[in-house]
Amino acid sequence: MIFPETLGRFSVYLRQGDEYVLYADSEERFTERHRRNLHDSGVKEVFVKSEQREHFERYVESHLGRVLGDEALPxxxxxxxxxxxxxxxxxxxxxxxxxxxxxxxxxxxxxxxxxxxxxxxxxxxxxxxxxxxxxxxxxxxxxxxxxxxxxxxxxxxxxxxxxxxxxxxxxxxxxxxxxxxxxxxxxxxxxxxxxxxxxxxxxxxxxxxxxxxxxxxxxxxxxxxxxxxxxxxxxxxxxxxxxxxxxxxxxxxxxxxxxxxxxxxxxxxxxxxxxxxxxxxxxxxxxxxxxxxxxxxxxxxxxxx
Missing domain, CATH: 1.10.3210.10 (Hypothetical protein af1432)
Incomplete structure (x- = not known):
């Protein structure tokens, strides 16, 4: 639910074993390259820090139409x-x-x-x-x-x-x-x-x-x-x-x-x-x-x- 060419004011992390590794910073625009790299690596889940949850929720709210129209999502x-x-x-x-x-x-x-x-x-x-x-x-x-x-x-x-x-x-x-x-x-x-x-x-x-x-x-x-x-x-x-x-x-x-x-x-x-x-x-x-x-x-x- 993170869309290319958008800025969400939250950092995106990947889980590697017991560690969480920064993938995209909160000031970094999420691009098609980011999305493609995740897809090519088989990554289906990313993580956001709890203190940035409100920013993530507002991001989803702002892009709700794209989420609801995404036929790739169940x-x-x-x-x-x-x-x-x-x-x-x-x-x-x-x-x-x-x-x-x-x-x-x-x-x-x-x-x-x-x-x-x-x-x-x-x-x-x-x-x-x-x-x-x-x-x-x-x-x-x-x-x-x-x-x-x-x-x-x-x-x-x-x-x-x-x-x-x-x-x-x-x-x-x-x-x-x-x-x-x-x-x-x-x-x-x-x-x-x-x-x-x-x-x-x-x-x-x-x-x-x-x-x-x-x-x-x-x-x-x-x-x-x-x-x-x-x-x-x-x-x-x-x-x-x-x-x-x-x-x-x-x-x-x-x-x-x-x-x-x-x-x-x-x-x-x-x-x-x-x-x-x-x-x-x-x-x-x-x-x-x-x-x-x-x-x-x-x-x-x-x-x-």
Whole structure:
């Protein structure tokens, strides 16, 4: 995962017996000659010092599209790189708990979304990610899962290009407002009190507020604001119903609910994919029927159910 004609700000080492030997210095541009020498020597593994790990991770993040498009790498390995890289970035954003998202963070998230969308429009890519999906709920892992599911389902409906990118941005940031929900509420085991529920219901509005100064499209902002609306008008914050809920948001809502149900949360055991879908089916009027059916088809095609 080191590419010719790139500079990574980390040194590359080779292992020779019990020793690690410097191969390329941190200030040295990695060239085609470096790559060819490794290939000709049969070297398949290189090493980076632990204190330079952050530089390596940012390097992979910057070149994520090249990693995901490298057919020489096993599909499962590429899926794992995506999940690790993206989860680390979203975790960084969520753990900052800032009143507004930094421009730098936003640019990095857009870059990751842009570089990975094409990969997750392939059915086999979703299947390859399945073994690495965490069922221990965290807001940042949940956001990444919902992004992947939403992109796959929307693409199956023919959504492409800028619309798919903006919906992907909205999916990745849909729960950003939860960074302003008190941690004791997020971690509470058992049912929330009425007052706590009202606080939790503010997170879509808080999320939009945190994105207000960013160059986000209306489509992306709709995903953040309306992902808890229901087809029957019983959702929040605006009690929109039916066709008044933008279609990409209806897809996001289905994917959001599915991932919530299949994750272990405080006071809630994870459901199996089959049981989660059964639970969603029983909520008459909550979800867009066509979006739900397509999620089932996408999950089935990827052998996730």
């Amino acid at each position: 599909l499962a390995e590429r899926a794992k790189v995506f999940l690790d890289t993206t989860t680390d970035l979203v975790k960084e954003v969520f753990e900052d708990r800032l009143p507004v998202i930094k421009n730098g963070h936003f640019a990095r998230i857009r870059n990751v979304v842009e570089q990975s969308i094409r990969f997750f429009t392939k059915e086999k890519a979703l299947a390859a990610m399945a073994p690495f999906i965490s069922h221990d709920y965290k807001s940042y892992t949940h956001s990444v899962h919902v992004f992947v599911y939403s992109v796959a389902v929307l693409h199956s409906f023919g959504v492409e290009g800028e619309d798919l990118l903006q919906a992907g941005m909205g999916a990745m940031l849909h729960d950003l407002g939860k960074t302003r929900v008190p941690k004791d509420i997020l971690a509470k085991r058992g049912a929330l009190s009425r007052a706590e529920q009202e606080i939790m219901k503010n997170h879509p509005l808080w999320g939009v507020s945190q994105c207000a100064s960013l160059p986000m499209s209306q489509l992306a902002l709709n995903c953040v604001l309306f992902h808890h609306e229901r087809m029957d008008g019983e959702g929040y914050p605006s009690r929109l119903a039916g066709e008044h809920i933008p279609f990409p948001v209806r897809v996001l809502a289905v994917c959001d609910a599915y991932d919530n149900l299949t994750a272990e949360r405080p006071g809630q055991a994870a459901l199996s994919p089959f049981d989660a879908l059964q639970s969603m089916r029983s909520e008459k009027g909550a979800y867009d029927v066509e979006a739900f059916k397509r999620l089932v088809q996408v999950l089935s095609g990827a052998a996730l159910i």
